[in-house]
Amino acid sequence: MFNELDQTKQPTYYEEVERKGYNRRDFLQFVSMMTAFIGLENSAVGQVAKALETKPRVPVIWLHFQECTCCSESFIRSSHPMVADILLDKISLDYTETLMAASGFQAEEAMQNTMKKYKGEYILCVEGSVPMGADGVYCMIGGKTSLQILQEAAENAKAIIAWGSCASNGCVQAAKPNPTKATPIHKLIKGKPIIKVPGCPPIGEVMAGVIVHLVAFDRIPELDALGRPKAFYSKRVHDTCYRRPFYDAGLYVESFDDENAKKGYCLYKVGCKGPTTYNACGVMKWNNGTSFPIQSGHGCIGCSEENYWDNGRLYERASSFAGFGIEANADDFGKVALGVTGAALAGHAVMTNIRKKKLITSLEDEGKQSEHELKS
Amino acid sequence: MKTKYLHVHRLRRVYVWELPVRYYHWLNALAIIALIITGFLIASPLALQSREEATMRFTMGWVRVIHFIAAYIFFFNFLFRLYWGFVGNKYASWRQFIPTSKKFIKEMWTVFKIDILMLRGKEHISVGHNAMAGFIYFLTFWAFLVQCLTGFGLYAAMGTWWLPKMFAWVPPVFGGDILTRQIHHWSMWFFILFAVIHVYLVFYHDYIEGRGEISSMGGGWKFIEEEVFQDEEHHTPNKPTN
Amino acid sequence: MSKRIVVDPITRIEGHLRIEADIENGKIKDAYSSGTMVRLLEEILQGRDPRDAWAFVGRVCGVCTSTHSLASVRCVEDALGITVPPNAELVRNIMFCALYMHDHVVHFYHLHAMDWVDVVDALKADPKKTSELAQSISHWPKSSPGYFSDVQTRIKKFVASGQLGIFANGYWGHPAYKLPSEVNLIGLAHYLEALEWQKEIVKVHAIFGGKNPHPNYLVGGMACSIGIDDVSGINAERLALVEQLMKQGKEFIEQVYIPDLMAIASFYKDWGAIGGGIGNYMSYGDLPINGYKDASSYKFPAGAILNKDISKLHEVDLRKDDEVQEFITNSWYEYKGGNAQGLHPWKGETSIKYTGPKPPFANLNTKEKYSYLKTPRWKGNAMEVGPLARVLVGYASGKPEYKEVVDKALKDLNIPVTALFSTLGRTAARGLESVLVAQWGLEFYDKLIANIKNGDTRMADTTKFDPETWPKHAVGVGHAEAPRGALAHWINIDDKKIANYQLVVPTTWNASPRDGKGQLSAYESSLVGTPVANEQQPLEILRTIHSFDPCMACSVH
Numbered sequence A: 001m002f003n004e005l006d007q008t009k010q011p012t013y014y015e016e017v018e019r020k021g022y023n024r025r026d027f028l029q030f031v032s033m034m035t036a037f038i039g040l041e042n043s044a045v046g047q048v049a050k051a052l053e054t055k056p057r058v059p060v061i062w063l064h065f066q067e068c069t070c071c072s073e074s075f076i077r078s079s080h081p082m083v084a085d086i087l088l089d090k091i092s093l094d095y096t097e098t099l100m101a102a103s104g105f106q107a108e109e110a111m112q113n114t115m116k117k118y119k120g121e122y123i124l125c126v127e128g129s130v131p132m133g134a135d136g137v138y139c140m141i142g143g144k145t146s147l148q149i150l151q152e153a154a155e156n157a158k159a160i161i162a163w164g165s166c167a168s169n170g171c172v173q174a175a176k177p178n179p180t181k182a183t184p185i186h187k188l189i190k191g192k193p194i195i196k197v198p199g200c201p202p203i204g205e206v207m208a209g210v211i212v213h214l215v216a217f218d219r220i221p222e223l224d225a226l227g228r229p230k231a232f233y234s235k236r237v238h239d240t241c242y243r244r245p246f247y248d249a250g251l252y253v254e255s256f257d258d259e260n261a262k263k264g265y266c267l268y269k270v271g272c273k274g275p276t277t278y279n280a281c282g283v284m285k286w287n288n289g290t291s292f293p294i295q296s297g298h299g300c301i302g303c304s305e306e307n308y309w310d311n312g313r314l315y316e317r318a319s320s321f322a323g324f325g326i327e328a329n330a331d332d333f334g335k336v337a338l339g340v341t342g343a344a345l346a347g348h349a350v351m352t353n354i355r356k357k358k359l360i361t362s363l364e365d366e367g368k369q370s371e372h373e374l375k376s
Numbered sequence B: 001m002k003t004k005y006l007h008v009h010r011l012r013r014v015y016v017w018e019l020p021v022r023y024y025h026w027l028n029a030l031a032i033i034a035l036i037i038t039g040f041l042i043a044s045p046l047a048l049q050s051r052e053e054a055t056m057r058f059t060m061g062w063v064r065v066i067h068f069i070a071a072y073i074f075f076f077n078f079l080f081r082l083y084w085g086f087v088g089n090k091y092a093s094w095r096q097f098i099p100t101s102k103k104f105i106k107e108m109w110t111v112f113k114i115d116i117l118m119l120r121g122k123e124h125i126s127v128g129h130n131a132m133a134g135f136i137y138f139l140t141f142w143a144f145l146v147q148c149l150t151g152f153g154l155y156a157a158m159g160t161w162w163l164p165k166m167f168a169w170v171p172p173v174f175g176g177d178i179l180t181r182q183i184h185h186w187s188m189w190f191f192i193l194f195a196v197i198h199v200y201l202v203f204y205h206d207y208i209e210g211r212g213e214i215s216s217m218g219g220g221w222k223f224i225e226e227e228v229f230q231d232e233e234h235h236t237p238n239k240p241t242n
Numbered sequence C: 001m002s003k004r005i006v007v008d009p010i011t012r013i014e015g016h017l018r019i020e021a022d023i024e025n026g027k028i029k030d031a032y033s034s035g036t037m038v039r040l041l042e043e044i045l046q047g048r049d050p051r052d053a054w055a056f057v058g059r060v061c062g063v064c065t066s067t068h069s070l071a072s073v074r075c076v077e078d079a080l081g082i083t084v085p086p087n088a089e090l091v092r093n094i095m096f097c098a099l100y101m102h103d104h105v106v107h108f109y110h111l112h113a114m115d116w117v118d119v120v121d122a123l124k125a126d127p128k129k130t131s132e133l134a135q136s137i138s139h140w141p142k143s144s145p146g147y148f149s150d151v152q153t154r155i156k157k158f159v160a161s162g163q164l165g166i167f168a169n170g171y172w173g174h175p176a177y178k179l180p181s182e183v184n185l186i187g188l189a190h191y192l193e194a195l196e197w198q199k200e201i202v203k204v205h206a207i208f209g210g211k212n213p214h215p216n217y218l219v220g221g222m223a224c225s226i227g228i229d230d231v232s233g234i235n236a237e238r239l240a241l242v243e244q245l246m247k248q249g250k251e252f253i254e255q256v257y258i259p260d261l262m263a264i265a266s267f268y269k270d271w272g273a274i275g276g277g278i279g280n281y282m283s284y285g286d287l288p289i290n291g292y293k294d295a296s297s298y299k300f301p302a303g304a305i306l307n308k309d310i311s312k313l314h315e316v317d318l319r320k321d322d323e324v325q326e327f328i329t330n331s332w333y334e335y336k337g338g339n340a341q342g343l344h345p346w347k348g349e350t351s352i353k354y355t356g357p358k359p360p361f362a363n364l365n366t367k368e369k370y371s372y373l374k375t376p377r378w379k380g381n382a383m384e385v386g387p388l389a390r391v392l393v394g395y396a397s398g399k400p401e402y403k404e405v406v407d408k409a410l411k412d413l414n415i416p417v418t419a420l421f422s423t424l425g426r427t428a429a430r431g432l433e434s435v436l437v438a439q440w441g442l443e444f445y446d447k448l449i450a451n452i453k454n455g456d457t458r459m460a461d462t463t464k465f466d467p468e469t470w471p472k473h474a475v476g477v478g479h480a481e482a483p484r485g486a487l488a489h490w491i492n493i494d495d496k497k498i499a500n501y502q503l504v505v506p507t508t509w510n511a512s513p514r515d516g517k518g519q520l521s522a523y524e525s526s527l528v529g530t531p532v533a534n535e536q537q538p539l540e541i542l543r544t545i546h547s548f549d550p551c552m553a554c555s556v557h
Ligand code: HEM
Pocket: A275, A319, B032, B035, B036, B038, B039, B040, B042, B043, B044, B064, B067, B068, B071, B072, B074, B075, B147, B148, B150, B151, B152, B154, B155, B181, B182, B184, B185, B187, B188, B191
């Protein structure tokens, strides 16, 4: 399991030097030579030596498939830790098409190097879904399909992080009719720990938080039944929403920008999906606590939930029947069924009186007779 | 005068629904009605206006509280009925609900022909419920199950007690709360339709048979003609063992 | 004989772009641009609620996040005849400006700078000299010798760790890098600083739209009600935060981005003659100050320029059947009526058919279809869209604001107007319009305050929100000037549902494959003639391609 992710497997520079039979003095000599080589003042020697002695930063390969890159964008918006600190101090982001300097085969080579050098040690992050339609040609990088790349990179990964709704549940491109057969990661890779971090995108600090958890505690965060870290996905937005008192009081925004909206009433009736959405928005909020959808007057659209594009419309509370067109919702069907039932029962009642006339009259006769014959 | 009396059947009083079954039945009916009303309100709340502070009001909170209290009553009552299916009298036995024999199915068909298609034929007399009714109740039990699973599944995230928590696995089966809640909502319609048809049919049977069908859920008694027993004319979906 | 080289993936862009180029005598003779990822959102949108469309198309892109949502709500409002309240328009404008400020700065430092700035060489710089240089070009307070030396030490330690992360395998030391070490160090320091800065400006989106990326929009206005006497909603505190963020953003652009841009550009003036491309430019116009319907009020004027002739501005009409059309001659799609025709987006079709080589492959067959991008044309012409097009159209329209910033930049760099038609011009134009947009953002803010002060607190018109109020059939088009250029969405609504939804996106204009007549689109055309010093390290290709700021998720959608 992940707990074994520690220094033992991947030696630090110092350990490597030591193993080759050099002592600490040799090592320091090597360090000062190297610092001189890259033009560092002497005072920095100690620092460099420390950097080399401490464990290597966790290598990370971050793949991009069918995505909109909002997950990467959200990641760089993290305020604590800031992304520069993550990149320089916490992990070694050896491959990500969005930020890496190298292009083309040099980029591919960077990924290969990490896969070889840190076999079984690197974290694989995946942003985007994998199209399984038409043999995978709907997403190709360097002439390979995304599936080929994913399988290769997953093979020796320590653990996998599925960023965002795309990688965890297929997101918008997997909405009906899912023309490219966009598929989330857990359906393609088995036998590896997969951490799902859904959301479209996930909150930047949540993404950074998952990384920090891995690096700082050397273990996979505790996951819920759907594979999401409990630290961020254990509560419904509805249960952490500051508008909840209005919900409980029965005070709702009836239409956008009405008087109730100005007063900050609950957005339930204009389609808020907070009651069925697990995310940290109500607690952590977005962009370093600036706001979150509900605070800015729009209902939660359920962006971290599986299939949220097809399970009902944005502004309707009524649950619609996916696949029956947008007008059809369960209650309309129910009302029609109720009407039909009522009519059928009325028909049945009429028929009963006609077809079972004999039976009924004989019962009636019997009753009348008794009434008639009884003295009191 | 005397002769006329002879035309009248001698009725035998049969204790069909034991007290626990009657309690169960009405508790169940009340809980379901409460759940449907509050469920509707949860799905589409009324447009209320108030000058009061939100914290002074708990309208929707009460609706949910009632839903959850009714849900617990409904759930335990349901469990109790399952238990009573094994220890209760023969009319309460689980055998009367589950079509395990050819005879059961044949009888359902017979009842269907007489009650629904209204084909002419010999009157079909059951002392407990008839085969078709039994089977419909069997289906309602499945609906009860679906409703309890999805309901407590949704509730698991809010409650702290271990009991609802035991249902925490349910939403993930449907990929999350969204679909779980929709299923919970859709299957409410099954309850509504059942209740309407069921009440109608109870009245219907009382009306055309005159054996005290409606009151039987009150006092427990049905009134069956002596000849029916003498001629062995009554039916039962499955032969009781006891 | 020419030699085919392939760069795939092109990194430091959004999405999946592959360039194949034929090189002869150290120059690119022909180039092919291919988008290799598709999601088919146009198909997914069919049959859905038009009011929900903004959320779906918003997810076309998380980099120019919110632009598609803006184009979408405008498109649906156009179809349903809704005019949004002035406040909603101002809020949308402010969000638009914040997006530009974010997107352009991130592009410059994090996606483009490493084409010009040699990170490894920055380690050789003298922090004291760097500080002097920095202070000579800007008042920005963070420019002490200690500041630069701290950055340098940090990166040195990082390099010494042997784990180079995102800097691994770059083309460091390539002869085309020309900056002095000190300028490289400034670039590197500001790379890190901009990374820290960029997360702030987007808070403007969080305030009005609840989050960023992917803030919420609303057909009929915006969902963020104004409630100046309530703790919920937009009140004085929220507005004060917006103002502060916009001011700080403007400061960064004026004191960091622009001085850096000018300093770097001054060492690469030769790139004012490289990467020009087709010479046709187009802008749909944006930033209305008198309602979206009044195009004459736009801060970004609309128009088209042909053959670099900035003396004549052509009118663009998005509704006309024969103006904007999409072709698929070289794209992996089929049209029912034959693949040779061009379709106006109201009649557009998106029916995928991949005919390329079976992966894994080494080369595309560029004699046949070779991309998932369709090929848009305006009156049959290939057009370049984006910051350069906007600045040129603004310049050609004679608006003084444009004249001012453009002429000043040309004078400072001592280059002629014609140098704008180039890779350098494209990168410079992005900076220049950032300055304008940062100013305008505060203007819109002031107007919003004035409106509220005058008692107008409306934020949405919901009279036509209920589908029952809609006509049986409706068509609409909505446009926006996305950071990367002219964007428009076309919708057909039948029976309250989307019958057809088509997006024609900036990067589709620029990165598309050639058309049936063999006319090259902007990427391909501007690569032709570009020198490539080292085929193994085609830095020059990256420079020109990055100058467009590619967004492939947008382009294919
Ligand atoms: C006859 C049985 C029941 C009926 C007809 C019923 C009906 C409903 C309906 C219509 C809703 C609203 C769904 C929506 O928003 O679309 C609802 C919500 C809910 N029901 Fe039930 N329900 C029943 C039993 C139960 C049971 C046994 C539980 C167990 C705890 C339960 C728990 C819930 C919960 C947790 C919610 C969501 C409430 C919220 O999130 O505020 N229900 N129910």
